[in-house]
Amino acid sequence: MISASTLIIATVVLGAGTFAFRFAGPVLRARVELSPRVEKLMAVAAVTLLAALVGTAALLDGHEFVGFARPAGVAVGGVLAWRKAPFVLVVLAAAATAACLRLLGVP
Amino acid sequence: MWRTLDKDLARDIALVCLADAVVGVSFGAITVSSGLPLWLPMLLSLVVFAGAAQFMFVGLVASGGNPIAAVIAGLLVNARHVPFGFAVGDLFGSSWAKRIVGSHLMIDETVAFALAQRDAERRRAAYWVCGVGLFVCWNIGVVLGAFGGTVVSDTDVFGLDAAFPAVLLALVLPSLKDRATRRAALAGVAIALATAPFLPAGLPVLLALAGVLVSGVGRSGDAAEPEKEAAA
Numbered sequence: 001m002i003s004a005s006t007l008i009i010a011t012v013v014l015g016a017g018t019f020a021f022r023f024a025g026p027v028l029r030a031r032v033e034l035s036p037r038v039e040k041l042m043a044v045a046a047v048t049l050l051a052a053l054v055g056t057a058a059l060l061d062g063h064e065f066v067g068f069a070r071p072a073g074v075a076v077g078g079v080l081a082w083r084k085a086p087f088v089l090v091v092l093a094a095a096a097t098a099a100c101l102r103l104l105g106v107p
Numbered sequence: 108m109w110r111t112l113d114k115d116l117a118r119d120i121a122l123v124c125l126a127d128a129v130v131g132v133s134f135g136a137i138t139v140s141s142g143l144p145l146w147l148p149m150l151l152s153l154v155v156f157a158g159a160a161q162f163m164f165v166g167l168v169a170s171g172g173n174p175i176a177a178v179i180a181g182l183l184v185n186a187r188h189v190p191f192g193f194a195v196g197d198l199f200g201s202s203w204a205k206r207i208v209g210s211h212l213m214i215d216e217t218v219a220f221a222l223a224q225r226d227a228e229r230r231r232a233a234y235w236v237c238g239v240g241l242f243v244c245w246n247i248g249v250v251l252g253a254f255g256g257t258v259v260s261d262t263d264v265f266g267l268d269a270a271f272p273a274v275l276l277a278l279v280l281p282s283l284k285d286r287a288t289r290r291a292a293l294a295g296v297a298i299a300l301a302t303a304p305f306l307p308a309g310l311p312v313l314l315a316l317a318g319v320l321v322s323g324v325g326r327s328g329d330a331a332e333p334e335k336e337a338a339a
Contacts, residue, residue, distance in 0.1 A: 002174055007147055010174040014164060015154030017178070018185040022210040025192020026199050030206075041324050043222060044291050045316055046194035047282045049187050050219050050275050051292035052299035052315030058272040063304045066268075073269025074276065081277035087119040091126070094273030098266030 067107035073098030112232045116224075120237045123216055124244040126270055127158075131248025132255070133262045134161060139253050141169035152249040156242060157214055160184040163308060183309035190316060191218045198231045212238030219278035291322030 034042070058074040060066055077094030081087075112120075131152065138148040143165065151161045160181040167177035192210065195218055199209035212235075221234040262268065283289045295318030303311040 002168060004144060006174055007144070007168070008150070010164075010168070010178050011147070011150050011154055014151075014160065014178045014181045014185075017182045018155050018157055018160065018188065019211060021182075021185055021188040022192055022213045023207070024189050025194070026196035026206045026210055029193060029196040030201065037324070041319065042190070042194040043282075044288050044322055044324050045190045045319050046218060046222060047279055047288055048291045048295035048315055048318050048322075049190055049312055050215065050222075050279045051283075052295045052312045052318075053187075053215060054272045054276045054279065055296035056299050056303050056311060057275075058269075059300065060303050062308070069266075070263075070269045070272075073266050074272045077269070077273030078276050078280075081273070081280050087115075087277055088122055090277045091122055091270050091273055095126075095266035095270040098269035099264060100266075102264065102266070 069098045069101035069106045072101055072106075112229075112236055116220075116229075116233060117236070120220060120233070120240055123220075123237070123274055124240040126267055126274075127216070127241050128244040128248035129265070130158060130262055130267060130271075131245045132252035134158065134165075135249040135252025135254075136256055137162075137252075138165045138169070140256065141165070143169055145253055148249050148253050149246070152246050155181070155185075156211060156245065157181075157185050157188075158245070159308075180307065180309075183307055186309060187312055188213055191215075194218065195221050195230075195234060198227070198234050209234070209238070212242055214238075214241065215275060216241060216278075219275050223278040223281060287322040287324045291318045291324070294318030294321045 054074070058066075058071050073094040073096075076097040077090045080093055081090045085093075134152070135148045138151075139145055148161075148165070151164065155161055155164075163184055164177045164181040167180055168174060191213055195213065198221060199206045217234050217238040220237045221230045224230040224233050279292070283292055295315030298317055299311040299315040302314055306314075
């Protein structure tokens with residue numbers, strides 16, 4: 001097993017690196033005035049990232065297809081959100097769909 | 108700031124915090140039950156505060172992986188915070204303390220909740236309430252899991268693995284009414300899904316940013332970007 005000091009150093013390095021990633025945008029943005037077009041570009045980039053996270057998290061577990069229960073749950077949530085259902089209903093329906101499908105033996 | 112937040116938004120954020128706490132319990136329990144020290148999940152959750160990277164790190168270390176490789180894998184997963192920071196970095200104000208704390212609270216859900224709000228005031232309120240709420244709930248969950256053991260080791264049973272993409276999807280959906288944003292997002296999702304089977308975690312999502320090139324946002328007004336329509 002890895003020693004405690006190694007684990008602490010690894011955790012601190014991961015934390016510091018992650019903080020640097022998070023801090024870069026706020027600090028650099030404060031130094032330059034961004035045009036509305038660049039502002040829009042930043043927002044589009046963030047939405048694109050989030051959408052890609054949704055796609056990969058819904059369909060994949062690591063490098064492989066995750067099975068049908070999870071994407072089915074996300075799809076039910078997506079349709080409800082698209083139909084302007086309340087957020088709470090969207091989230092609970094997504095979880096319930098996946099959970100019920102698994103109870104029925106769907107992977 | 109709390110008054111800016113209406114009841115519906117507060118309830119939505121509370122639900123996500125609750126779900127996050129349950130995942131935190133499982134993270135604490137899984138880490139300790141895989142033979143790692145009791146303090147590790149708690150230290151990771153305070154210092155790193157990024158669920159996906161924490162699971163990745165612990166999974167690699169617990170299976171005997173090289174800790175340097177585990178750190179690099181975690182950093183790769185977290186690199187998406189750079190573009191996130193550019194998108195929400197104006198919400199923190201000009202004080203350094205707020206910038207530092209605000210940056211540490213930056214995760215997928217806080218960014219998504221903030222971007223889903225209409226005006227700057229509400230964006231700021233949503234960001235801070237969601238960020239503080241998630242930080243507190245996640246860390247409480249992890250402590251409970253680390254001490255309480257394997258009560259909730261598999262959150263898939265409750266379908267929580269489907270709830271989190273659904274949370275982000277619901278928050279992102281209104282932004283997709285904009286045509287340019289929708290094109291960028293669809294292209295990005297296609298890129299991420301096509302590359303995910305071959306690339307290490309974190310990279311496919313970053314490559315999705317190439318989808319922004321097809322959005323046309325960069326070339327409204329003057330001809331800044333060459334046409335990349337074929338990629339869509």
